[in-house]
Amino acid sequence: MRAIVVRPPKPGVELIDCPAPSRAAGPVRVTVLECGVCGTDRDIVNGKYGKPPEGSPFLILGHENLGVVHAVDPSTAGFVPGDLVVATVRRGxxxxxxxxANRSDFCxxxxxxxxxxxxxxxxxxEEYVESPEYLVKVPRPLRSVAVLLEPMSVVEKAIFQGQRVLDRKEPTPGHPRTEAPSALIAGTGAIGMLAALVLAMRGYRVAAIDRHGGDTPGVPLLARLGARHVNVATGFDALDGARFDLVIEATGSVSADFSLIDHLGPNGVIVLTGIPDEREPPATVPGGQLFRDIVLGNQAIVGSVNANRTYFESGLRDMTVAEERWPGALESMITSRLPLDAAPEVFGSPRRGGVKTVLRVRPTDAGPVP
Ligand SMILES: [Zn+2]
Ligand SMILES: [Zn+2]
Known part of the structure; x- marks a missing residue:
């Protein structure tokens, strides 16, 4: 079968032909339909991290997946050929x-x-085999957008973590909240756009920042969600000093992180999801003022990584609601679909302005791999 592989720490990516996994390796055999490309994949291709399985000279890349079950061991209940599935990423x-307790995201x-x-x-x-516990069944109507479920699970967890911290000051019996809470999203890649969508759905007033003008693909979608787009290419002054209850960071930029903390409102929470480069030179920050403001403002900085199965499941529920409320919105985040063989070209060229690039492994979900 064809596979896109890396040999970290050597940079670069190759299309190879390798044997399909043995039928004995797992009870559910899945044909891959699509696989999303994200910043993590680019970091691995650039040799920043990544590790092959024990005993393998290479690592098959890609974690944002959608597949169709094509064979199930007779002793395994819950799945039948034709089921659409997304596999979770982490194994405990x-x-x-x-x-x-199936919460390896907190390992x-x-x-x-x-x-x-x-x-x-x-x-x-083209294929993988897996245990049922790591497979999430996807409703048919979500076929065209379910490749976004893995990044959606990351967003679901990040927002849940932030909300848990915000909720420590609620409720105030007899004095209900009169204003919608506010959220700032930093970064308009897939994580940022999905976060904007989920928070708009939860009744937040949403603003999203990036370093692009109004001609980037995410802007019309943000407008549709009722979210404000702010270009901070020339600095955070563009936010006019606005402060937010919840900040979701999806850039991995250390300097942006410090600027974002300055935009936390009283009792506000920032959830960091971007992974900065550890080789980034040390930054000088006014630590006294920074921590003083955090203490006096009851503020919190929370890191959030990966997602367990419950967030894939809540992601499916939110995707279903999003399809009803903003039909086509999720689909519009997939700004290009390319064949699997185009992967070396995708990774060989600088990231273009789109939201999500998806590699199409199989054109249809009918029938087993020949
Ligand atoms: Zn990813
Ligand atoms: Zn563990």
């Missing part, structure tokens, strides 16, 4: 209490693997 360490040992990232093959290939 087998030792800590969080991994034992305490770091001994987990991540498909397409760290120690386990990913989905930029």
């Amino acid at each position: 360490c087998g030792r800590c209490r969080f991994c034992s 305490e040992t770091g001994g987990f693997t991540e498909c397409g990232i760290n120690g386990a093959h990913g989905y930029m290939t």
Whole structure:
């Protein structure tokens, strides 16, 4: 089968032909339909991190997946051929209490693997085999957008974490909230756009910032969600000093992170999801003022990574509601669909302005791989 592979820490990506996984390797056999491309994949291709499975000379790249079940071991219940599925990314360490409770996103040992990232093959290939516990069944009407479910799960977790912290000051019996809460999204890639969508759905007044003018693909969609777009290419002054209850960061830029903290409102929370480059030179910050404001403002800085199965499930519910409320909005985030063989070209050229590039592995979901 064809596969897009990397050999970290060597930069670069290759299209190879490799054997399909053995039928004994798992009870559910899945044909991959599509695989999304994201910043994590680019970091791996650039040699920043990534690790092949034990004993393999390469790592099959890709974690944002959608597939169709084409064979199920007779002893396995819950799946039938033709089911659409998205596989979760992280596989637990087998030792800590969080991994034992299917919450490997909170793993305490770091001994987990991540498909397409760290120690386990990913989905930029034609087939994989998996245990049912790592497969999330997707309703048919979401077929055209379900490749966004993995990034959506990351957004669901980040917002849930932020909301948990915000809720520590609620409720105020007898004095209900009269104004909608406000949210600032930093970055208008897929994570940022999905966060804008979910927060608009939850009744937040949303503003989204990036370093682009009004001609970027995300702008019309933000307008449709009722969200404000602000270009901060020349600085955060463009926000006119606005402060927000919830900030969702999806840029991985350290300097942006510090500027964002300045835009937290009283009792506000910033959730960081972007992963900065650890080789970034040290930054000088006015620490006294920064931490003083955080204490006096009851503010919180929260990191959020990965997502367990419950966030894939809440993501499916929110995607279904989004399809009813803003038909076509999710689909419009997929700004290009290219064949799997185009992957070397996609990774070989600088990131273009689109929201999400998806590699199409199989043109249809009918029938098993020949
Ligand atoms: Zn991703
Ligand atoms: Zn663990």
